[in-house]
Amino acid sequence: MDLKNEIVCCFKFMNLILEPKVLDKCEYLCKKYDVEPEEFCNIWCAFAASAMCTDAPTLQQLEQVERRELQKLNNSCPKTPKSNRVENRKNEEKEIKDGENLLGSDEGPIVTYGRIFNDGKGQLDMHSIMLEGTAELNSGQCVHLNIDKVHDKAIFPGQVVVVKGKMLSGDKLIAESLYTDAIGDLSLEPAVTEDPLRIIAAAGPFTLDENLDYDPMRDLLEYVSTNKPHVLILMGPFIDENHPIISKGDIAVRYDAFFENLIESISAALEDTNIQIVVISSMKDVHHHKVYPTPPYKLRENYPNIKYFPDPCLFKINDLILGATTTDIMYHIAKEEVVTMKKSDTLSRLPAHILQQRCFYPLYPPNSEVNVSYQFLESYGMMERLPHVLLLPSKFKTFAKNIQGCVVLNPERLTKGNIGGAFADLSISPGQTPTAERLNCKILNI
Structure with missing residues (x-):
């Protein structure tokens, strides 16, 4: 072609x-x-x-x-051909062994920071790690990064790191220590609550692959109507672009009209209750913007029991701070990261990356499914505060984990192909102690 x-x-x-x-x-x-x-x-x-x-x-x-x-592309770093990487690595290892005595008092250790990236095509590996410096610190200079001496490491492209080490031959940095955790810069005061708070959260798709009947959504709304939480959080996609019927275009109405009708039915199902509905957008919705961060949905009709938020978002329910993204960033990082830890809990390590980087989508370059606007990501995709609860719906199995005081929750998706999925039911008891100690989470199958 x-x-x-x-x-x-x-x-x-x-x-x-x-x-x-x-x-x-x-x-x-x-x-x-x-x-x-x-x-x-x-x-x-x-x-x-x-x-x-x-x-x-x-x-x-x-x-x-x-x-x-x-x-801006004229200023990008040159790539190292993949065919030269193995030979370069051998030469580098020889330089490290033969010239380590030259790295002593004449250069001494340096401390710098920058972003991890891959020096060529394909997946990041131990031979292709580079560090891109900042424009302010070293005019964006790129150096090869050797991390053989760093134990228990988990790195991925786009990760911002602080490196302590020694320079070799001017374009190679031998790392002795690697720091990736910036959570300490974010304060997290307990969510002070005088009354119990109950939240139900679910992520789309909300209908089975074989039809557009949205039966799982109706089952969810029936559960919500019966149990009466204070807040229902619904995370897109609502009209998934990958749904077999949608992808074929076998639908008689306009997508935006279909979406309006769907939201109207959700509002009507709970209009006789005091339940507030939070709707979070998704770039996978066929009728919506194909960019991340994704702006909130805009509808012609106003429903007083529904509030719309972008993807990603930070929002408050009373004093409780919640963060959420509908994009499967954990799965995307898992496909790219290099892990040398002997013992590591994957489902704790992956969400920790998001919190440590203080960014809802720290992977660079992004997964091919995601069109990232880095101008918007810098403005709307960073964590100015550490949330008490972080919602990360993913292909991975459901979990709820306390990571440095933040309860990270994967409710999975409400449907998985032609079978029902899961959703989360959270209860926070009153008090002033750390929020994670007062939060109870149930993952329920639909």
């Missing part, structure tokens, strides 16, 4: 049709900046989200994209 056709396919996937002159401009920019069509489309999506644009690009907008985004 030639370059133009690849560009057409990428934009068609986003339901965007390019005019001939616009297509020619896209082809020119891809060639000029050596950008793959898929990456170019992702760059456009991030720009379009910031400009609140849902239409295909214009020539004027592409010029803005070039100035704001593509010209």
Whole structure:
């Protein structure tokens, strides 16, 4: 497939049709900046989200994209060909053994920080680790990072680390210590509550793959109506773009109208109660923005018992601070991280990464399913405060874990293919002691 056709396919996937002159401009920019069509489309999506644009690009907008985004690519770090990595590694190991005595008093240990990234294509491994410095500290200089001396490590691309070590030959850093935890900078006061608080949380998809009847959603709403929590948290997707019927386009109504009807039915099912409904958006919703962070849903009708939040989000219920993201960041990190710990609990280590990095999506580059706007991520994807409860729905099995005072919860998804999934029922008892000590969580199958 030639370059133009690849560009057409990428934009068609986003339901965007390019005019001939616009297509020619896209082809020119891809060639000029050596950008793959898929990456170019992702760059456009991030720009379009910031400009609140849902239409295909214009020539004027592409010029803005070039100035704001593509010209930055000229400053990116060069890649090391994969074929040279093994030989480079052998040479590096020899330099470490033969020249370690040169690293003593003449250079002494240094302390620096930066971001982990991969020096080539493929998955990160012990031979391809690099450290990208900050513009303020060392003008974004990139060095190879050797972590053979660091025990019990778990690293992934995009992870911000502090390194204590010694420089070798000017472009190799031999790490003696590696620090990744920034939780200590975030304060967490107990959530002072005078009355019991009950929260039910569920994540989509909310219907089975074989139909669009939303029977699991109705079963959930029946449970909620019977048990009467104070708050119901519903995390998207609501109309999953990967649903077999949706992906084929076998639906008679507009997606936005379908979504409006679905939200109306949720509101109506609980309108005779005092239950507040929190709805968190998802970029996997076929009718919504395909960018992360994802803005909240906007509906024509106003429902007084429903509040809408973006993905990710931090919000308060009385004094209780909750954080949530509908994107499966734990699964994405698990596919990329390098772990050398002899004993490590995966389901504690993965959510700890998110808290330690103080970021809802610290992986870079992102998973191919996620179109990240880094301008928005810096503004809306960071944790300014440590939440008392962090909701991370994932493909992994359900869990609830206390990680440095934060209860991290994976309620799974309400449906999994053609079978029912699970949801969470949380109760927080009154008091002033640490919130994790007063929280009880039940994971229930639908």
